[in-house]
Amino acid sequence: MEQADIDVVSIEGLTVETIIGVYDWEKEKKQQLVLDIQMSWDNQRAAVTDNIDDALDYALVSERVSAWVAEKPRQLIETVAEGVASLILNEFGVQNVEVRVAKPGAVPNAKTVAVSVRRSVFDSPFG
Numbered sequence: 001m002e003q004a005d006i007d008v009v010s011i012e013g014l015t016v017e018t019i020i021g022v023y024d025w026e027k028e029k030k031q032q033l034v035l036d037i038q039m040s041w042d043n044q045r046a047a048v049t050d051n052i053d054d055a056l057d058y059a060l061v062s063e064r065v066s067a068w069v070a071e072k073p074r075q076l077i078e079t080v081a082e083g084v085a086s087l088i089l090n091e092f093g094v095q096n097v098e099v100r101v102a103k104p105g106a107v108p109n110a111k112t113v114a115v116s117v118r119r120s121v122f123d124s125p126f127g
């Protein structure tokens with residue numbers, strides 16, 4: 001296993017207000033999504049050089065993900081999870097990513113509801 005498969009950079013509890021949902025009332029009122037993201041990354045190089053250019057900058061990723069989630073209405077949290085995973089793989093040189101998107105308050109008697117996806121640049125949509 002390569003180092004990039006072992007180390008992780010995480011973002012937990014990233015909150016974004018956006019239009020999300022399948023019902024009419026949801027198309028007019030922003031709701032909160034909470035994202036947990038885990039990204040494989042070789043942290044050893046950054047640790048040795050102590051240089052942000054060698055690190056996966058979690059601040060930049062958080063900013064980009066927040067902007068993408070908020071930029072337009074979507075219906076399903078699955079669409080958000082898939083889009084965020086794709087963005088991270090395509091724009092940040094990450095090889096493996098896990099994204100959990102939670103929608104607190106969506107189900108009255110549940111603390112939260114969520115979906116998770118795990119994606120890799122090595123995945124092929126054609127099997």
Ligand SMILES: Nc1nc2c(c(=O)[nH]1)N=C([C@H](O)[C@@H](O)CO)CN2
Nearest residue numbers: 020021022023075076077078106107
């Ligand atoms: N698997 C999903 N189920 C549901 C979703 C969703 O995004 N993924 N969304 C809704 C509604 O928008 C709901 O959140 C309103 O409370 C229902 N089921």
